[in-house]
Amino acid sequence: MIEPGLITAAMLETVRPLIVAGTTTLQLDAAAAAVVAARGALSNFQMVRGYRHTVCVSVNDEVVHGIPGQRVLAPGDIVSVDAGAEYRGWNGDAAITVVVPDPQQPQLVAARQELSRVTEGSLWAGIAALSSATHLAEVGAAVQDFVEASGHGYGILRDYVGHGIGRRMHESPSVFNYRVPQPGPEVRPGLAVAIEPMVVGGSDETFVGDDDWTVSTVDGTDGSHWEHSVVVHDGGVWVLTAPDGGAAGLASFGVTPVPIA
Helix, strand or coil, X not given: CHHHHHHHHHHHHHHHHHCCCCCEHHHHHHHHHHHHHHCCCECHHHHCCCCCCCEEEEECCEXXXXXXXXXXXXXXXXXEEEEEXXXXXXXXXXXXXXXXXXXXXXXXXXXXXHHHHHHHHHHHHHHHHHHHCCECHHHHHHHHHHHHHCCCCCEECCCCCEEECCCCCCEEEEECCCCCCCCXXXXXXXXXXXXXXXXXXXXXXEEECCCCCCXXXXXXXXXXXXXXXXXXXXXXXXXXXXXXXXXXXXHHHCCCCCCCC
């Protein structure tokens, strides 16, 4: 799963600098598609029945599953891009959130950057928890603890969660981004999961748009989505969709990822 993870990371690193005012969401999709083709991979998103694009692009009050199109990004937009690749029958899945610069609206930009910072931080908190967890529910507790510690009163989506990943993009088990009463599956070598907190500025209540895909907040508050695919092995954990295995993101949690032997 290392190569599809790195291909997924390359898709997002290619898209990231293009998230600027004036770019269409369809242009982001085309850039990601070019990476997939150049690396000899396939878009696993296109393997989902009814979905034709390479990535999902969600803007402002759209949290996840936004469909690329002719929408033009504007200054101050908060943009989440979710990408995935299949290579030789194995899958990678990851997401980032970027705020488009806007010197005319510094308060809006700062608020949206903080939402993204907390969401990304909660992702790394979850991955750090996985490194020493005995059961998978410890991941969700760590995510929720980090979000709540920010003191912003953000909501965490309940209807959309992380998942196992391997031969298929979406496999069991579910990876919750919040505390659940049961401990969940045992964490042991061979477990591969996509951890993906989806955090919103207000209520966690959402609705699916007329396109039957885009998930938006009911109260119109902003959303942020960060994701990595992570594997547990005999030596520790390795973030498959981070070129450094997650070293930079885990450093502040005192966790060192271990390369897969």
